[in-house]
Every structure is written in C-alpha cells, then in structure tokens.
Amino acid sequence: MNKQKNMKEKKDYKENDMKYGIDERLRLEVDVLKDLYLSTFDRFLIQNTKHKNFKTGDKLGYRKGNGYLTDYQIAEHLKCNKTIAFFSKPFSTKVMILDIDTEDSAAEDTKYLINILVKYFQVESKYIYVTFSGYKGYHITLFFDNEIGMDFIKSFYEDILLVSGFNKKQVELRPLHTNACKLPLSIHNVTDEKCVFVDNITLEPILDEDYIFKIQKIDRAAFKKHIKSIKHIIVEEYKDFTDVRKATHSSTLSVEDKQYFERNYQTILDTKMLLHKSTRNNVTHLMSRYLKDVLNYSESECIDLLLEIVLNTKKHAPDLISINNIESLKKVTINTVKDTYKYNYKFSSTTRNNVYINLQEIKDILALKDFKCKVLYLCFLVQSKRYKDSDGNFFISYKQLQSMSNQKLNEKTISKYIKELVRLKYLKVVKRGGYYSINPLFSSTYKILKNNNKANRGILIEKNKFNNDSYDLQLDVIQLLVDAENEYKTLDLKEHLKISELRRVKNYIKERRIA
Structure with a gap:
C-alpha cells in the first residue's frame, strides 16, 4: 500500500515538474539549493528581474513572498526570471555567509578574509565557498551538515571582525531572521550579471556546471568544538587593541604610519624596544619589510630580531603591548614576518619628491568654483602624485589636510x-x-579620477611645498596659478577666477615684486 502511495506521489511530482517546465537537471539543482541554503520556507523575498517600473524604467525591488516558497519559484530563480532572497530561522541556520561589500577593494578584502579563516581559525579551504554578488561584492559561505545555533554563528562572526579589523558595515553576516540574503545563480537587479560561484583563491568564475553538486558540508559538532577550543587564544591576542589593523593587508599602513616608523626605526633598533603604546602591530609590519628589503635579513634573522624587540618591550614596558600571553605575542610576530616574506611585501619610503602639475590639471583646478575647493583638490592631487600605489590609491587624514592648510580648512569644510x-x-x-565620521586622526583611502600622471613636465611643486609644514597653502595655490599663467600663454586666469580671487592674485604678484 505504501509502495503504491509513494509511486503515486512520485508520479504527481513529475507531472507538476512537467507542468511548470522543470526538467530533470533543473529538479536536481532546485533540490540541492534547498538542501544547502534553506532552513525555513515561510519567509522569503522575491524580485521579478524582467519587470520594470513603467514610469521610471527602474527594475522593481524585492517584495515579501506570499505563503510558502515553492519549487517553481526556486526554478524561476535558477532560470534568472526571478531573484529569491532567503532568511534564517530565528535561532538557527544551515549556512553562514559573510557579505563583503567594500566596493573596489572587495576582491582583495575577500581574499584577505579567506586567509583569516584558514590561518587564524583553521577552517579547511575545501569548506570555504565564494559567490560573486553580480555587482562588486562577494559572499564567503560555509555550509553545515545540520542546522547550527545563531548565537554561536554571531559569536564566531564577532571574532572574525575582531581579527580582521573590519566593521559590521564592511562585512555583514547573512542570513539572519531579520535580514535576507540572495540565493546564488540568478541575476543582480542593477547589473544583470549572474551571481556565480568563484574560485576561493583566484576569484575567477567556476565553469564546472556540476560544481554545486560537489559542495562539502562542515560537520557542525566538530566545528563548534574546534572554534570553542581556540576562542580564548583569539580573544587574548586581539583584546583591547586600540588600532586593529589587517595583518596581511599592506594597504592599511598609512603615510602617517610610515612616517612614524621612519622617524623612530633607528632608535627602536638601537634600544631593542618599542617607544609608544599601540604601535607594535604597524612597527612589526614595517620593520620586517625594512629588514628584508634594506638590510637584506633572512626570514629567520628577521624573526629573531623582532621577537627580541617585542619580548624586551613586554618585559620592561608591559603597558606598551596589549597582548598579555607571551606565546600569543610570539605567534602573531612570527606570522607577520612569515607573511612579509611569503607575499614579498615591500618597504617604501615616504620621502617627498618634486612633482609637476600639467596644463590639464591646472584647468581641472580652475574649473572648481570655490577657492577652498581648489585648495583642497590640489592638496589631494599632490598627495596622489607623491604617494599613490600601483592602483592609484593613496592615504591622507583630516589631520594632515588641516595641517597642510595651516588650519584654515576645518573638519566640516573638508567633509563638505x-x-x-x-x-x-x-x-x-x-x-x-x-569621510563621513569626520574623525581627524583616521586616514581614508582616495583615488584621483581625473588625469593624474607623473610626467616631468609642467609647473614644478618642490618637495618642501604642500606638506604638513606649509605656512599657508592658499599662497602656494596662488603661486601655482601665477606660474601656470606665465608658463602657458593660452591660459588666462581672468576667464576662470572670481573678482575676489583675482584680487588675491594681483596682491600676491605686487607683494612678490616688492620683496
């Protein structure tokens, strides 16, 4: 009797699949997606990817799904006709997702977070899966063989943020009972790009159509036991950090960090001691690069010297280092050096160079309406030419900008x-x-979008100009404009400057002649 009932249900199942256009392959994909991601079917969001607002032309946003999530709706998701977002249960989930949305640095930050999971939390790489969001972000995903408690997952998430230095806006935990997460393998609403699985090392799309069937789940009980066993070590290493930096993320070392190191590295080497509180992390990173690139130390020699410095500091000035466990201090120091040599992080000096501002850049400056905006942009332009990396990114803090303007640009003006x-x-x-927080000590990373080259042609700005010791940056700007008008005969400042600004220029020329 039961056998006949099961055969009838299977027949009805196939008839429904045929009715809704679900073939055998699609049926398998629907089932595996449900098995991997979904712990509840009564709460979900749905978005019709092909429907648009007839007034604005914008695609319609997510709406709350009615009733229970059906196989047909999941199949439509996989066909890229709809996009489904799912929730966790209030107290448990099948899957943990780290949603990285740090815009242009998302790929680098994703690789960094994977490194954190593998190195610090000893999660095997084979259990770490990554999907591209379809826009700029990535989802790092861990699948579990049974539902796992949300309290445990949230605690683990907090530990990841603590070690990595990210905040909750940069890396979000999904799914939650209150916040949904998109299922993969459908279309992003804005870009029409498909949300696909990518390689967890290269982040290149995975072309294997059977990849989703090969996903391995983590043993929930063993994972909880493992994370609990190392939690006290993680907390001990990273508690009370006033300036948590990302350990292998070289771009987090600002110009100010490097300038501090260049002023003090010789004293640190001579005394075998750190000099100030909350500098251990940055000094360790920069000293390891300096020893490698400038003094040609081997990895083992570098480890020995840095261990001597941090252990000597902990012994004679314990308040300068927040890590209390000596074994943890040794471990984090050794890991920093190993990363420096493994990834060949380079030591770069912050010595200022002469830079040149070309005619197009002068015109870009003049096109800005407000004189203070001209001043600020030129400050960014010079900083970029001196310190930008291979991607065009550079650091500068509000404190530096204020100093460069002789305190004539306050925090609100800079933000504006x-x-x-x-x-x-x-x-x-x-x-x-x-940028938004108006924290004068916090360096942001910027990139000039206008033409910004290092050509040795144009108006010379000497290395002692536009720095933290400038007497009056506004005078420097006026001098630049006067020099530009003299150099480029086609440039007429009268066409670009307000009367009040021209008056400043004339007064400056008059005073320079008298001098």
Missing part, C-alpha cells in the same frame, strides 16, 4: 568639499575613514 569632489567625479573615496 570632499563630497563635492566626489560628486564632480574628481575624487573617489576607496575606503572611508574620515
């Missing part, structure tokens, strides 16, 4: 004109520090 430069597509905020 940064937003204006972003709006006009002169500047891009790659990583926010002091």
